Amino acid sequence: MKRPEKITEVTAYNAKTRQAELFRRAADGEVFLVTNNGKPQVEIRQATQSRNIIRDAINALEALQSKQLATKKGGSQEQLKSLMEHGRD
Numbered sequence: 268m269k270r271p272e273k274i275t276e277v278t279a280y281n282a283k284t285r286q287a288e289l290f291r292r293a294a295d296g297e298v299f300l301v302t303n304n305g306k307p308q309v310e311i312r313q314a315t316q317s318r319n320i321i322r323d324a325i326n327a328l329e330a331l332q333s334k335q336l337a338t339k340k341g342g343s344q345e346q347l348k349s350l351m352e353h354g355r356d
Contacts, residue, residue: 272298274310279303282311 275297282289282301289299289311299311332347 274298274300276300276302279308 277285277289277299279301282299293299293311293313296313298313300307301309301311328351336344336347
């Protein structure tokens with residue numbers, strides 16, 4: 268079971284004035300929620316986590332593509348390539 272991550276809330280002003288520090292800490296695995304007037308705006312987190320999510324999604328899509336091609340369902344190879352290219356835009 269994945270341990271819930273601790274998210275540290277910071278104001279937009281503090282995020283701006285402590286940007287370099289927050290970036291270093293985020294690179295070490297901390298997560299920050301930047302708020303403006305108490306409303307969540309953005310998260311600052313380690314970039315590799317996002318890459319892993321994207322990599323897993325791509326792997327799942329490639330597996331689905333292979334399955335569809337093997338069963339002759341889901342369109343032609345050209346249609347699938349077109350959809351993949353469209354998704355990169």
